[in-house]
Amino acid sequence: MFDREVEWSDLVAFATQERAGATLGVVSGRRRQGKTFLLDSLAQAADGFYFQAVESTETVSLHSLGTALGRHRGIGPLRLATWEEAVDELLALGSDRSLPVVIDEFPYLARQNSALPSIIQAAYGPRRSQRLTSRTRLLLCGSAISFMGGLLSGSAPLRGRASLDLVVHSLDFRQAAEFWGIDDLRLAVLTHAVVGGTPAYRDFVNGDAPDSLTDFEPWLERAVLNPSSSLYREARYLLAEEPDLRDRALYSAVLSAIAAGNHTRSGVTSYVGRPATDLTHVLKVLEDCGLLQIEPDAFRGNRNTYRIAEPLLTFHHAVMLPSLTHIERRRPRLAWQQNQRQFECSVLGPHFEAMCREWVSAFAAPETFGGLPTEVRSGVVADPKGRSSHEVDVVVHGIVGQDPGILLSVGEVKWHREMGVRDLDRLRHILVLLGARGMDTTHARPACFGGGGFSPELVAAGRRGEVILVDLERLYRGE
Structure with missing residues (x-):
């Protein structure tokens, strides 16, 4: 156990x-x-x-x-x-x-x-x-x-x-890394983006875990994109085993839309080609079955974000389904090469953002954000003057003293590249926009979550207390 x-x-x-x-x-x-x-x-x-x-x-x-x-x-x-x-x-x-x-x-x-x-x-x-x-x-x-x-x-x-x-929930990302025996934190994120925290999946591949970053792609080919692997058809079985999913083609299409990066209702309806009224029941059933998470926008009460709850389902619809012919014909490398970019943009990026939000909820110490986080979401902030909008990956509300619902932080997440002062300036601008709307931002601090590290200037700003910096080491082992 x-x-x-x-x-x-x-x-x-x-x-x-x-x-x-x-x-x-x-x-x-x-x-x-x-x-x-x-x-x-x-x-x-x-x-x-x-x-x-x-x-x-x-x-x-x-x-x-x-x-x-x-x-x-x-x-x-x-x-x-x-x-x-x-x-x-x-x-x-x-x-x-x-x-x-x-x-x-x-x-x-x-x-x-x-x-x-x-x-x-x-x-x-x-x-x-x-x-x-x-x-x-x-x-x-x-x-x-x-x-x-x-x-x-x-x-x-x-x-x-x-x-x-x-x-009985899935293992969190820290537990999953330990369970799979993965010490390289970057590799742990990549693996978790594919198999999540479901314990049985390690048995499905006979305990075969990637042993290094260079082994990640070969591991995908032998353990996930291999028609002989028990993990290969698992995503299909997850749908087949749910008795409430009757029109499986429609449910699968909705999941494919979300896996492709369409996280709003309008995006899903456009991708699937069905009226929004036709999808209301579908989205609710997927949520009730535990396969879909519906998250309200942190700043817009009438806007929801849709995310697939099981990472393997996301990987299946974003990477495997588009190249099913190559995989069935035992050409996993070609399938991966064709969809690697899709994996990075539509699977890995959003998954890492979700991990960062989970860290705030489950692992961050109250003093990190100057209050007790009670609500962690993503959101969109309108910029009327610039005629644009800003997506905010991590929005933290919490309790300061006896006051609930206080905005504690707005955060940016980047997986691949080094984060710098430009990212901090963007977060400061977002706080100005929120203040102009009448929101209390006096307790709010910018936060940068980086899989690729931080520039020396940003590190210096962090030491001065101008920004909260969370790298992979802190994500997996710190508060």
Whole structure:
């Protein structure tokens, strides 16, 4: 187990609580994050019960569950005719002690019988005697984000019944570098832009990680752009496994539009060639499935930015799909050469910007920005006099003293080139524009995030406290 101490601690605390009465927990997260490993390990450690559902019929699933329950109890297979009987048997497992009972891939069972959440609700009724005497710690797990997110929301039957709602997230970029064993920070960024923080992807390539910057392209050719690699078709499976994505061609087109650099609604509609009204539902479903992040503009409340949540999906649509013929014919080098520029502009650049925003949210010390960051976004600032607009990669709002929502910083991100005083002057100009609009900029400091380093003049300005400088070393190891 790697870096899942918090999740493991929460699961153990839930599974071992001694108070009387059956309890319910929900575990969710995108596929390949290690949910099954965590829950199977929990069941083994506590001598609990683990059952993994599969896509099948209700009758077959009840038969499989009855067989697994009988095996766990050391008796013959149980004959379960209904889900009411099945849930009663699960509650009976905890009649003598606190016991974790895991139902993995729960959405498969709920699709076979849509009443299953209501059946569990009834079994967990506040006055039901079997629930009061049982100490079953029932954990429902699933990767269908939209479904699992709805289990406990609104007027859903299980709302208010669960005492644990655990989301297993991807590893952050620092954890991912350690997990892949990459010490070269520039190489770590490149690799993270392709595979992100999904732990299972290292197993998909048999632990093969690029060992140097010069090995990055050969690694792409042998591990990602290789039709024999398990990672090669993973992006397609991510879409195929989501039950709510019906018109997959349209969903794929929307993802291709965003991967190509179209991060606004108008850009997506223009690329796809469909009216904005046709895409409203598509964008919402992709967000609900955890495949798309919709981020409000830091300065314009009516403008959203769309970003793909899974880096491998971005890489697939920006780099792999345009040269699929070359890849299928085992010409990965040619495919990479044709799309390397696209990777740098549409994949690597935006990904590095997102990493810098994550650093502010997750790793920067409060004193770095003179306050506690609470909202980190990108934004666009209009320049009426210059008849133009300025994109701001990192906009930080936070708390200063007791005052919330204070503008703490505006930041520029550059991956390839050395940043200089010209970048600082641009940020100062943006602050002047914001001040002219009536925004309080007295606490705001310019920030430069550079993958290619900083000029001596900019370093000197940083020492004078005129600008916050964040290089790769600080991004990965500092505050």
